[in-house]
Amino acid sequence: MTDVGRHPRITLYTLSEVVDVKGYVGNFDVRILKKARYVNEKECTACGECAKVCPVVRPDEFNLGLSSRRAIFSPFPQAVPSAYVINIAECLGHNPVVCAKCVEACDKGCINFHMSDEEIVETVGSIVVATGLEVYDPTEMDEYGYTRFPNVVTSLEFERLINAGGPTGGEVLRPTDRKPPRSIGFVQCVGSRSAKRGGSYCSNICCMNTVKSTLMLKEHYPGVDIKVFYIDIRAFGKGFEDLYTRSRRLGVHYLRGLPGTVAEGPDRGLIVSVENTATGKLETHHLDMLVLALGMKPASSTQRLQEMLGLQLTPDGFFLEAHPKLQPVDAATRGVFYAGCAESPKDIKESVTQASAAAARAIRLMHKGEITTEPITSMVVAEACKSCGKCAEVCPYNAISVDVKRKTPAVVNTAACAGCGTCAAECPFDAIVMNHFTDDQILHQVHALLEEDSKEKVLAFACNWCSYAGADFAGVSRLQYPPNVRIIRTMCSGRVDEKFVWEGFRMGAPVILVSGCHIGDCHYIDANHWTEKRVAKIHKKMAKLGIRPERLQLEWISAAEGVRFAEVMKRMEALREQVSFDEIAETVRILTE
């Protein structure tokens, strides 16, 4: 940690959050909001004189409320930067200054109530997302009695209790009587592996964390009686089985089965009722203290960051990697990498490994000093352009400029163009060519697909980043669906031109699917809003022409939703079966006339 603080190449902004990211791989412009610390970070020597005089006493978050701190405080002794901080919401008043005892106590004059939040802009070539985790809040699992019974604590609270630098100086004490417990129980999978509460996934670390805690306890208090209630112990890592075996040899009881209820006894001890699934018997255990082994949740900032950077999430809310085996630290967005629990629950070793991998991937991208641009961009045909300005309006990247008043043709800034193709789809004069996904190229695919047995086929448009990836995921998961669908890939659903749909129906397509990323998840900021609008427009026209609008479907399918993709395919097939030869013939007649 201290290495970070003094490394000449690392600029550290604490109390700071990324509020906006613009630009693209190689050159991202990042806006950072740095909140005021009210203590000069460089001058403060962390002597602590200020905290001694501060009259405001508050629960200490670092010790999870098991101890107290002042309104001016250092989070913990080894904090980096090693400087105090004022929680201004708790301070008696800095404007106007009411108390100011800390200012008087500070010989170096580090405390400054006039500091204000700063906005900082940084340009970077790559981004590592290492936003970490949040622990599960077990209050909703009322059967375990957390918050009802003081002697039920969480695994993180236990960490603070057994830590030599913690509130009890490393002595494990019962919260009610401040005496060392003679017996302790651990409940596993709290907030993990449950379809109803918390996550349905395994949180990866809780088994080994509990094994470690039992070893620490046995080291400190050899006589303590320890029981671990579990579903199964997952000790799969290097050296893990050894630790588990050691714990069992020291006499820790591992009982297969999670408690059904926890009640409080007369001595404020806990009465745990559990079905031991190894013996098939109902058992009651009397314990002095109970520790809940908490699972992990994605950090609360995950969704905001996902929208800001155009990333994807898995259904459990963690970030989705570009490929689970071959690109496990890359995001689908070029230049963005994942490290640690942001991507999935991990222990320290795995987090460190992944962080080094993310650094190596970022270096691989940057070491040439230049970046190759995506040649799949749009191009304006100046002679056909009527300078209406529609393309500039729909471009999510403001990459197109057009002077509507002077009637000069639109110009595409290819460096800023990301290649979604929305402009080409929206241009009313066909004056924009989307390279590699031209009208002609796509229409020829439509023709090739529908020139024979069109009645048997489902024409589907899928965007590269979400729905096409979702279709791949359905394949990887071997989900079976009817073989009638034929996918045409575009980079974004925003590329799906109205004329592709009309041509499909004119060629005798019974049903057509347009699919893309969920609204808010679009890889091209918000290009799929235009898809939504366009499909609504086509639906209206279809109704007017006497073509059943249901024959054109719009679905949002993410890269992680293989199951959903397969379901949509089954639904499309059911829709297709309802369309008769006569209905198709009638549509073809309407559209040909």
Added chain:
Amino acid sequence: MEATVLVKETEPAAENPRIGVYVCHCGLNIAQTVDCRRVAESTALLSDVIVSKDIGYACSEPGQQQIKDDIREYELDRVVVASCSPRLHEPTFRQMLQSSGLNPYLLEMANLREQCSWVHMKDPEGATRKAQDLVKMAVSRIRLLQPLQEDTLPLTPRTLVIGGGVAGIQAALDLADNGYDVVLVEKRPTIGGVMAQLDKTFPTMDCSI
């Protein structure tokens, strides 16, 4: 890593493209469900298709060599590879084209594995007909593909690391020790994250900080 061989790019003919089609078995991943030979045969009948073959593993060294040899022998100017998802091997085959002197964008892939053989395992006939269509669609598209050129832009050799827990710290140090500037952003008043709150950590049973 494969060394980049600079090969002068040949211009594709404006008229009458010369297309090669390779239907990959992917061992049994595709061939178990899709009749790859039949797909290659029906594709051979399409106009502008000069060669159409089924092939064991298109992505393997011998597979790529066979395609490269064909490009030379038959003067192919564009290639359809019908195999796995382009999201997996498009870069591989683009590089192959480039080393044969063709523009890497004159490649089209038909997804016969993730979106055909793996999802229609119980319907080999339906899957084969779908595969034929997917390859036909690829051929109709590749006829019209244009060579594209990549551009280069200057890059800022700095990295933003969001989050100062153990992962963020490690990534920042690795980058910085390799000579790259790092901007590390942490929302709390100190770095350390959840790790700092832990006592001893497994498997080494040492301090977290």
